[in-house]
Amino acid sequence: MPGTRMHVPYKARVAEFFDARSGYGRSELHARMAERFLDLAAPQPGERVLDIATGTGFVAIPAARLVGDGGQVVGVDISEGMLAQAAAALAESGLDNLDLRLADAEDLDFPAASFDLVTCCNALPYMADVSAALRRWHALLRPGGRLVFNCWAGNSHATGHLLRSLAGTQGIYVSPVGHDTGTPERCHALLAETGYSRSDVIVEPTSNYLSAEHLNDVLASALKSPLFGIAADDAIRIEALRNEYLEAARSTEVLESLEREVGAYFVVAYR
Numbered sequence: 001m002p003g004t005r006m007h008v009p010y011k012a013r014v015a016e017f018f019d020a021r022s023g024y025g026r027s028e029l030h031a032r033m034a035e036r037f038l039d040l041a042a043p044q045p046g047e048r049v050l051d052i053a054t055g056t057g058f059v060a061i062p063a064a065r066l067v068g069d070g071g072q073v074v075g076v077d078i079s080e081g082m083l084a085q086a087a088a089a090l091a092e093s094g095l096d097n098l099d100l101r102l103a104d105a106e107d108l109d110f111p112a113a114s115f116d117l118v119t120c121c122n123a124l125p126y127m128a129d130v131s132a133a134l135r136r137w138h139a140l141l142r143p144g145g146r147l148v149f150n151c152w153a154g155n156s157h158a159t160g161h162l163l164r165s166l167a168g169t170q171g172i173y174v175s176p177v178g179h180d181t182g183t184p185e186r187c188h189a190l191l192a193e194t195g196y197s198r199s200d201v202i203v204e205p206t207s208n209y210l211s212a213e214h215l216n217d218v219l220a221s222a223l224k225s226p227l228f229g230i231a232a233d234d235a236i237r238i239e240a241l242r243n244e245y246l247e248a249a250r251s252t253e254v255l256e257s258l259e260r261e262v263g264a265y266f267v268v269a270y271r
């Protein structure tokens with residue numbers, strides 16, 4: 001399970017972390033990823049779509065437009081703050097076929113086989129038990145229906161590869177974020193194990209989405225996100241790690257490795 005903090009359960013920490021992200025709806029990085037994600041998910045007119053961890057609606061709102069009046073989108077999220085941003089965007093959109101619900105995506109009670117498409121953009125690693133979640137979502141798909149999610153290579157700068165490699169010298173533990181889906185082979189194996197009949201992994205350069213200036217955002221997020229499991233109890237070592245990271249993130253070696261990295265995965269799996 002991703003990192004825990006004493007006394008506060010993991011899911012409450014995830015909700016707290018996202019409740020505080022009041023600017024998420026303006027994130028160009030996440031908007032760009034959601035746009036590519038939607039190209040590949042390609043919601044069709046009339047489809048019933050479940051958008052897992054819908055956030056501020058980067059996927060759910062355009063999906064509702066694409067499925068049209070004959071279709072329906074349900075967006076679920078664990079964070080009231082993110083859903084409030086989605087609700088504001090929905091009100092502006094004029095759409096009436098998107099239903100936003102506060103729910104844990106690992107504990108949903110929709111009828112079996114009730115969706116044509118299940119989407120999970122930029123959120124799979126937050127699930128406490130990724131295999132169990134994939135199995136549950138599989139049961140919600142109609143036969144032949146598809147699940148679409150995205151993730152990063154396990155050794156990607158986007159999942160804190162640089163931070164992890166520096167943290168060891170400070171004796172700070174950083175969780176291996178997204179390890180289960182960290183290679184295309186692991187994605188295929190996990191999806192086969194969890195019941196999907198076939199899966200495709202589209203692999204793209206990381207720099208299509210994450211540029212040099214985002215490396216600092218990765219650090220800022222990792223130091224707060226429950227996903228990275230960094231214990232905030234040693235301010236001096238964390239400050240040293242932060243300084244080392246910021247210096248390394250400007251180095252030619254790291255910038256070139258970011259340019260070379262092919263670590264953005266978009267995955268389509270079929271029931």
Ligand SMILES: C[S@@+](CC[C@H](N)C(=O)[O-])C[C@H]1O[C@@H](n2cnc3c(N)ncnc32)[C@H](O)[C@@H]1O
Nearest residue numbers: 018053054055077078079082104105121123126
């Ligand atoms: C990085 S955001 C992605 C939001 C949106 N899918 C997008 O593409 O912009 C991750 C989202 O996952 C949600 N989340 C994390 N764990 C969840 C869970 N167990 N159930 C529902 N939502 C969850 C968070 O609240 C947050 O809104």
